[in-house]
Each structure stands twice: as structure tokens, then as C-alpha cells.
Amino acid sequence: MHIVVCIKQVPDSAQIRVHPVTNTIMRQGVPTIINPYDLYALEEALRLRDQHGGEVTVLTMGPPNAEDTLRKALTFGADRAVLLTDRFFAGSDTLATSFALSSAIAKVAQVYGAPDIVFTGKQTIDGDTAQVGPGIAKRLKLLQLTYVSRIADLDLAGRTISVERRSEGGVQQLRTTLPALITMLEGTNDMRRGTMKDALRAARAEVVIWSAKDAGIEDLTKCGLRGSPTVVKRVFAPGPRAEKAEMIEITPAARDTADSLLDAIFSRQPKLEADIAAAQAAL
Amino acid sequence: MTEAPKPAAPAAAGSRASMKKELPEHFKAYKHVWVYVEVERGQVHPVSFELLGEGRKLANKLGVDLAAVVIGPPDEGTRTAVAETFCYGADLAYLVEDPLLTHYRNEPYTRALTDVVNTYKPEILLLGATTLGRDLAGSVATTLLTGLTADCTELDVDADASLAATRPTFGGSLLCTIYTLNFRPQMATVRPRVMAMPERVEKPVGRVITHKLDMVEDDIVTKILSFIPDRDAGKANLAYADIVVAGGLGLGGAENFQLVKGLARVLGAEYGCSRPVVQKGWQPYERQIGQTGKTIRPKLYIAAGISGAIQHRVGVEGADLIVAINTDKNAPIFDFAHVGLVTDAVRFLPALTDAFIRRLSPHNRDRLAG
Ligand SMILES: Cc1cc2nc3c(=O)[nH]c(=O)nc-3n(C[C@H](O)[C@H](O)[C@H](O)COP(=O)(O)OP(=O)(O)OC[C@H]3O[C@@H](n4cnc5c(N)ncnc54)[C@H](O)[C@@H]3O)c2cc1C
Ligand SMILES: Nc1ncnc2c1ncn2[C@@H]1O[C@H](COP(=O)(O)O)[C@@H](O)[C@H]1O
Numbered sequence: 001m002h003i004v005v006c007i008k009q010v011p012d013s014a015q016i017r018v019h020p021v022t023n024t025i026m027r028q029g030v031p032t033i034i035n036p037y038d039l040y041a042l043e044e045a046l047r048l049r050d051q052h053g054g055e056v057t058v059l060t061m062g063p064p065n066a067e068d069t070l071r072k073a074l075t076f077g078a079d080r081a082v083l084l085t086d087r088f089f090a091g092s093d094t095l096a097t098s099f100a101l102s103s104a105i106a107k108v109a110q111v112y113g114a115p116d117i118v119f120t121g122k123q124t125i126d127g128d129t130a131q132v133g134p135g136i137a138k139r140l141k142l143l144q145l146t147y148v149s150r151i152a153d154l155d156l157a158g159r160t161i162s163v164e165r166r167s168e169g170g171v172q173q174l175r176t177t178l179p180a181l182i183t184m185l186e187g188t189n190d191m192r193r194g195t196m197k198d199a200l201r202a203a204r205a206e207v208v209i210w211s212a213k214d215a216g217i218e219d220l221t222k223c224g225l226r227g228s229p230t231v232v233k234r235v236f237a238p239g240p241r242a243e244k245a246e247m248i249e250i251t252p253a254a255r256d257t258a259d260s261l262l263d264a265i266f267s268r269q270p271k272l273e274a275d276i277a278a279a280q281a282a283l
Numbered sequence: 284m285t286e287a288p289k290p291a292a293p294a295a296a297g298s299r300a301s302m303k304k305e306l307p308e309h310f311k312a313y314k315h316v317w318v319y320v321e322v323e324r325g326q327v328h329p330v331s332f333e334l335l336g337e338g339r340k341l342a343n344k345l346g347v348d349l350a351a352v353v354i355g356p357p358d359e360g361t362r363t364a365v366a367e368t369f370c371y372g373a374d375l376a377y378l379v380e381d382p383l384l385t386h387y388r389n390e391p392y393t394r395a396l397t398d399v400v401n402t403y404k405p406e407i408l409l410l411g412a413t414t415l416g417r418d419l420a421g422s423v424a425t426t427l428l429t430g431l432t433a434d435c436t437e438l439d440v441d442a443d444a445s446l447a448a449t450r451p452t453f454g455g456s457l458l459c460t461i462y463t464l465n466f467r468p469q470m471a472t473v474r475p476r477v478m479a480m481p482e483r484v485e486k487p488v489g490r491v492i493t494h495k496l497d498m499v500e501d502d503i504v505t506k507i508l509s510f511i512p513d514r515d516a517g518k519a520n521l522a523y524a525d526i527v528v529a530g531g532l533g534l535g536g537a538e539n540f541q542l543v544k545g546l547a548r549v550l551g552a553e554y555g556c557s558r559p560v561v562q563k564g565w566q567p568y569e570r571q572i573g574q575t576g577k578t579i580r581p582k583l584y585i586a587a588g589i590s591g592a593i594q595h596r597v598g599v600e601g602a603d604l605i606v607a608i609n610t611d612k613n614a615p616i617f618d619f620a621h622v623g624l625v626t627d628a629v630r631f632l633p634a635l636t637d638a639f640i641r642r643l644s645p646h647n648r649d650r651l652a653g
Contacts, residue, residue, distance in 0.1 A: 094433075098425060128575065129433035134389075134421025143504055144389045146418045162508065167387065167414050168323055170512040174388075176505040187568065229430030229466040235452060235459045238593060240618035245607070247617075248624045254631055257624065258638035261606070264622050265583065269604050272583055275525065277643045279551025 001054030001156055003045040004105055004115040005078070006136070007038040009062045009069035010126045034069050037121030039191045041184040044151065045119050046077050046192065052156060055079040057108055057115070061089055061100050067207050074202035076194045081205070082108060086212040091225030094127070098135025099222045104215040105140060116156065118142060118181045130183070137181035145174060146183045306465060313467035316342040317377075317405035319396060320351045320368055321415055323387060325360025329480065330411030332371045334473060336481030337438055338409055339372040344440045347406065348374040354395045356385040369486045376489070377403060381496040383503065386510065387415050390503045391496060393422040399494050400427060405468045407446050409438075412472035424470050430463030431470040434574065436477055436597045446471065451574050451593045458593065476522050476578040476601065521570065526552035527581045527602075529572055530560065531595075533588020533609060533628060537565035542632035543587060549639050555579070557589050573598035585635075587628035591616025608632075 011030045034042075045056045058073040060066050061084040070081035084104045092100060105118060118140070120133035130146075137144040147166040152173070154161050162175040166185055212223060221227060248264060251257050266273045318338045321328040335351065342349040351368035355361035357380040365376050379395040396419065400408065408423075410416040412434050424431035436458070437449040445462055446469040452459040463469040521527065528550065530543040540556075547554040555572040556565070572579055574594035580601035587608045589595060596619055599605060607620035608628045617623045624631065 094421075094431060095425065095428065125575075129431075130417045131421040131424070131431055131433055134418060135425040138393075138422050138425035144418070144422065145505075146389075147414050167510075168321075168328060170510055172386070172510055173508040174505055175508055229428075229463050230432055230461050231464055232452075232459045233447070233462050235457055238458055238596065238618075241621075243621075245617050245620045245623040248622060250624065250626050254626075254634035255638065257626065257631065258634040259642075261622065261624065261635065262638050262642055265604065265606065268621065269582055272526070273643070275582075276550055276639065280549065280640075280644045282551065283548070 001049065001052050001117075002057065002113045002115045003049060003054065003117045003119065004057045004059055004108060005038070005042050005045045005073075005119045006059050006101055006132070007042060007069060007073055007121070008035040008060060008124050008126075009033075009066040010035045010124055032065070032069065034072055035121055035124045035126075037123055037125070037184075037186055039121075040186055040188050041119035041121050041182070042073060042076060042078065043189045043191045044182075044184050045117070047189070048117070048151065048154060049079075052154060054116075055112070057082060057112060059084065059101065059104055059108065061085070061092075061097065061104070064209075067209070070207050071202050071205070074205050075199045076192060077198045080112065080208070082208045082210060084210050084212075084215055086223075088212045088220050088223045091228060092223065093228035093230045094129050094131040094135055095229055096223055096225075096227035097127075098132050098139055099227060100212070100215070100217070101132065102136045102139035103217045104210065105136065107210070107215045110216075114179065116178045116180075117161070118179070120181070120183050122147065122183050122185055133181060133183040140179075140181070142179050142181040143176040144181050145176065147185050148182050149185045149188050151182075306467070310465070310467040313404040313406045315347045315350055315405050316345065316407045317350045317352055317400075317409070317468070318368075318373070319408065319410045319416070319419070320353045320364060320376075321411055321413060322353060322355045322361060322364045323415065325358070325363070327364045327367060328411055328413060328415075328475070330413060330416070330473070330475040332367075332483075333475070333478040333480055334409045334411060335368060335371040335373055337473070337478045338407075339481065341407060341438060341440055341446070342374075345406070345444055350374065350403075350405065351376040352379075352396065352399055353377070354379045354384055354392055356380065356382055365491060366488045367483075369489050370483045371481055372484075374489060376491045378491050378493045379496050380493065381498075383496060383498060383500055386507050387418075388503060388505050388507065389418055389422055390505060391498055392419055393426065394498055395494075395496050396423050397426045398497065400468060402494065403492070408468040408470045410470070410472045412474040416472055420470060420472050427468070429466040429468060429470060430461075431472070432461045432463070433472050435471045435473050438471060438473070445469065451597055474578050476580050477597070479580070479601065521553045521555055521572070522577045522579055524553035524579065525581050526550050526583045526585075527555055527572070527579050528552050528585045528587070529555040529557070529589060530587050530628070531557040531589030532559045532563075533590070534560075535588070535629060537563070539629050540565055542629065542636075546585070546632055546636045546639070549636050550583075552581075552583075557592075557595055586616060586620070587632060589616060590614050591619065 057080040058078045123130035150164040152162040165172045318334045320331040351373040432448040435448045448471045528547040584602035585606045605620040606622045607616040612625045
């Protein structure tokens, strides 16, 4: 069995700061991490490989230093890592990203064998669109299973897979055929620590680095900014509300401050008083 | 959706946007604003009505029609859904009815929506950013090879009639406005509760254009084995609560969340939290409020120890009254709160809880304080 997992390198959001004057993101020195949602996809892929045998290839599109992200995935136990990097990919939106990644997956299929399953995370914490997975599925004509919370059954001989999928108001149990694309829901598993052996192997392993051309991409107009139907026209900081917040005076006794706050709340929303009284009576 | 802009990207992207070319001839036929109406098990998802409200405004500005697209099985639920779209502002409805569409599945729904788009050519297509809407929107946009802006918080049309879709951008207190150049339709998703629910006005069913699903069951590979409804389905939840009390990192520790819950209980409210509170494991993800959690529109929102970052702000801005309690008088939350207190939330919350009890049910003090 061959599984491809798409992982993205993202800035560690917990450590991002915005420049107080220019309001731009200060990226310098911000550490990068594997997109947290992608770890659930990777762990699920590794579990399937451990059960059924085969190989897990991790794939990322990003700047050259995204190699670190891939190496990290190797320490968790991935078998092979492919970095798709080229200046032509700069400025890609989801349509262009799914084009680049699906082209690379097609190339991976040629060189290392066709994948039975492609995994992506539910969404990234920077792009945050949850659209790249469905985009890849459509382009590669893979059956699409999004928001998967459990893989109930994988029948490699019969070429079928059954999963549980989070949907609005409940869980759908679905069965489809391979090859399929799965976007994995968060909180569905815990990333393993990775063994010493994997750590040693990862340190020595070679990350496969492909340019657009290496990935077999001929039509560069489908890549990067040129291949992106959407463009960011304006970036701005939201202004304060026209009317400034009413600041409640802090008195030495918290009790008095609280009473002033209640006055402020109920003078603005008179109906709430009756609503809350009713709620309390019901308690 | 365009990726997070690099520091230099806004200028670069802006210059490309200003080079906006004439829309290719074959796209000029694309007219009208459409809302995909999500129907599952006979129920319309409220986000679809919220979008019809927003779509109405866009259609009025553009001077075009607002159409609803309803996809579902030939039954009572689907027909009621169609009728309802007119009460929420649709001028006409496109209907794809087929037993194959009884439950949501990506393949037939993608086919149905893509076919209707290709046949009747909308200029703007809006979908809810639900699990269903996101599953469908990505497939449809990729099939049509058009742009899709996800999880928008504001929609507008600019001077040259293109859709200006605004959403928070990564990593700070910033918003970005995104355009789909030279492709149609312009697609956008919006999360539930981000837009206000429009008023329902009783209206007769208007023009319905039916479209056939060109598929048989054998064409559809994915089969549904079963559906297990959530046990708490239908119960009042955070997104639709009238009063919400939330805590952030400023509470200082998981144990102090009791104070938030205590106040919520006395108010008959739901409680929530900011994202770092979830990341620290103090509260489960279901309680997260904001861009990547729940969007709320309560009558009263009380935020304790929350700084008010943009990703949090967009999730609560629809509240009628926002009360912020924060020790830092410069915290961004005071830019959008209506009422603010610069004080220690951990010390103040018990006094606030007590004040509500004293005021509203003084006789039940002992019972409620418990
Ligand atoms: C892609 C992306 C998506 C995101 N999605 C979300 C989301 O959905 N929801 C969300 O909330 N965040 C989200 N965030 C995170 C967001 O950017 C902020 O980091 C987060 O909202 C901050 O949480 P906080 O206010 O609890 O913590 P902090 O920013 O650390 O603020 C704590 C506040 O508490 C105050 N304080 C400290 N002690 C006290 C005290 N004793 N009493 C009162 N006040 C006190 C401080 O002055 C400070 O203002 C997202 C970020 C990214 C990059
Ligand atoms: N540049 C990238 N390289 C590899 N995988 C990606 C990339 N961008 C997105 N993905 C995958 O697509 C998923 C959804 O991303 P998004 O649509 O940006 O929210 C992520 O969880 C990743 O698995």
C-alpha cells in the first residue's frame, strides 16, 4: 500500500506578533511547525501502514526551508519525503495550490507507485480554508471523504474503504472505493513520539526536492499568482467602533462596581432583565 | 482563498488587482446572485437563510435577481425548503430533485450544483461554511476552475461590480479583501451566525426552475451505510445562545473557569472561551469562540480575560451588547466592546455573579450561589 500525506509548514501562530505601527505580520524569527491539523492525517496514515504494510510519503509545497518540516515527519516514521519548491509557486491560492500538489502526486505515483490513499489535514492554521483537500481530490479524480473521524475498515484486496465522517448534526458512515482522498478531523488520534531508529534515519535521509518542471508541470500559468483566480486587494486593520466603549468606574468595593455594570447592561438591554429572571426561576 | 500575505504581498497583490483586465467575453453572460440552500433530512440549515439576507443586499446593489439553489430528494422537506427561500428574499429558485439526493454525498451534489451553474451562469455563488458547504464548495470551485474565498466575514460589491470578500488574515489583527479576477462565478463561503438572520416575510412560492440530475445510482461510487444523529442534536447550543459568558487566557488557570461557568449558570447562559484556552486543554474545542471556533450572536456577551484579537472579534461582533473585563486598558477588545471594565476578572466575576442574584432573585440566593 502507498499513502501520500500532504503536510504544510506554517508559522507557529502562538508566537506571531503584529508590528504595532505598520500593522504587518512580523515573520522574522517566528518558528515554523507542521500544520497541527496535518499531524492527525499523518498519524492515521502511519497506523494504516503499520497494520497493512506499505509506505507513507509526505509531500509539501513550500519554500526550501520547508525541508525541516518534512524531516520532522520522517522522525515520526514517514518513509519518504518530497518537497515541491519553486519560485513559480509563490502567491498560490487554493486553486493553484491544489494544482501544484495534484501534479506532484501524479509524479509521485509515476516514480514511487500510485497511492491508494491521499491524506490532508482538515485545514491549515494560516490559509485556513479547508479547500485544498477537496481541490486535490477533484483534480486527481479521487473519491472524497472529508472530516473523517474514524477509518472503520480498509480492504486492500477488495479496494474499498469504510469511514465515519462528521456531518451536520451527526456522523455518516460511508463506504467508497480506492483510491480516495481523506481529510482527517482533529482530535481523532495522538501523534506518536517516533522511535530512536526513525530519528537516526530521518537525520540521514534524503528529502526529494522537485521544481515545477521536475514535478512534470508544463503549464506554469496554472501556478502561483498567475494561476490564482483570487487576489488579495487590500489588507487592513479593523477600526474601533464609532462609539467608544463606556468604561465602568472601578470602585474599591467590587460589589458596587458590579452593580454599576448591571445598571449599564440593563439600561442598554432592558428586556434582558426579565429574560434572566425567568431563566433563574427555572433553575 | 489566497494564502497569508507575506510582508511584501499586499503591495504586490494590489498592483496585480489594479491591472484588472476586462472580463473575458464568455463570462459576461454570468448574471445574478445565487445562494446554495443546504437541506439535510428535510431541514434547511439556518446559515442558508442568513446568506439569502446577505445575497439580497448584494443583488439589490447590482440590480440583479437573487436565486436560491435547492438540491434534495423529491419530498415534502425539499418542497418546503423551496417555499421558504421566497419568504427569506429569493426572487426565484433552481431545484434539482432526485431520490439519489436523499442524503448528502459529494459526487451527485457536486454534479447537480456544477450543472446548474454551467447552465444558468450566476455571477456570485454563496455557500455556508458548514461541513457540507465546505465539502461541496471545494469540489465545485475546482470543477469550474474558479476562485473561492472561504469563511468571509463581510461581503460587498465594489464600484466596478465585482465581489469584495473580506476575511481575517493569518496571524494578527488584520483583515483582507479578496477579489476573483477574470473568472466566474465568484464563490464565497460564510460561516453560520456571521451574517444576521433576515426577517421572514410570508410570500407565495415564486418562479421555480427545475433541472434534472443527469446520473444513476451506479454512477455514484460512495455509498452511505448509516447515519448516527448526535445525541444532543437540537439542544440549545453556543452559536444560538442569547447570553454567552467566555473566558480567555487572562483567567490564569483551568480552575478559574468555574467562575465563568458559575456566572453562565446564574444567567441561564452558555459559556465559551478563546482559542488558547482550548490549546491549553482547559476547555474542549466545542467551547471555542471565534474564526476557527463558533460564531455567536447573543443579546449579551461577557468576555473575561480575553484580549480581543481579530480571530476572536469576528466571532463575537454580531452580539447586541459586548461587555469586556480586562486588566489592560489598552486591550484591543475595548475597541469593539460596548461596555468595559479594567479590572481583575478572577476577583470580579464572583461579585458580578452575586450582583445578578441579588438583583433578580434575592430570595433564591443560597440555591443559585451553589
Ligand atoms: C488562523 C488563526 C485562527 C484563530 N482562531 C481563533 C479563534 O477562533 N478564537 C480565538 O479566540 N482566537 C483565535 N486565534 C487566536 C487569536 O489570534 C488570539 O491569539 C487569541 O484570541 C488570544 O486569546 P486570549 O485573549 O485568551 O489570550 P491573550 O491574547 O493572551 O489575552 C489575555 C488577555 O487577558 C488579560 N488579562 C490578564 N490577566 C487578567 C485578569 N486577571 N483579569 C482580566 N484580564 C486579564 C490580558 O490583559 C490580555 O488582554 C486564531 C489565530 C490564528 C492565527
Ligand atoms: N502548501 C501545501 N503543501 C502541502 N499540503 C498543503 C499545502 N497547503 C494545504 N495543504 C494541505 O491541505 C489541507 C487544507 O489546507 P487549507 O485549504 O489551506 O486549509 C492542509 O491541512 C494540508 O494537508
